[in-house]
């Protein structure tokens with residue numbers, strides 16, 4: 416099987432021209448909940464790959480042909496403002512959906528469907544439009560926490576690359592984060608500490624990212 420993507424928890428393989436297999440590396444982990452969220456979001460009009468099958472750690476999905484929004488940004492940096500607008504529009508489309516009642520409320524009161532990892536690495540740019548993947552973190556709650564989460568990731572993530580390019584990338588990242596936040600148009604103040612606490616619970620963040628997230632949200636980093 417041709418390997419299309421390797422993530423922290425899952426590998427993604429091509430299954431012929433039209434489908435992919437997303438397999439959790441932990442064979443004991445179930446993709447059931449993720450499949451249900453994806454099917455639910457799709458049935459409510461959010462652009463999400465179709466779910467064909469789920470079996471234990473395996474998820475068979477419609478193949479979305481195209482680069483990630485992150486790759487598209489590197490290739491066409493002049494489209495930055497437009498892509499930031501597309502990302503904000505995707506957030507709005509997700510949050511317009513009332514969450515199903517079986518989805519847990521982990522990040523405060525509210526009834527919107529939240530993705531909680533909706534950044535340019537999890538948007539695939541297909542000929543038919545952008546599509547949202549990687550629904551592992553989906554929850555029910557206030558839209559502001561989802562937007563705050565993305566804004567923190569955009570502002571704090573360290574994009575790998577050569578040192579000579581780092582300053583340019585950092586500037587573009589800052590502009591992208593600002594443009595996205597403005598386009599989303601929500602008051603993130605109260606949601607930032609909640610979103611930051613969730614991100615800081617991730618033991619895989621490097622020290623610099625932790626510091627930045629804590630500083631941006633005005634909270635203390637509990638260590639890690």
Ligand SMILES: Nc1ncnc2c1ncn2[C@@H]1O[C@H](COP(=O)(O)OP(=O)(O)O)[C@@H](O)[C@H]1O
Pocket residue numbers: 419420421422423424425426427435437464476477478479480483536537539548549550
């Ligand atoms: N439906 C899909 N169609 C085509 N490629 C996909 C699809 N889902 C995932 N991928 C590929 O696999 C990569 C990782 O998938 P993702 O669901 O984001 O998992 P991770 O948890 O590893 O981030 C994506 O960046 C993309 O290259």
Ligand SMILES: [Mg+2]
Pocket residue numbers: 422536537549
């Ligand atoms: Mg991903």
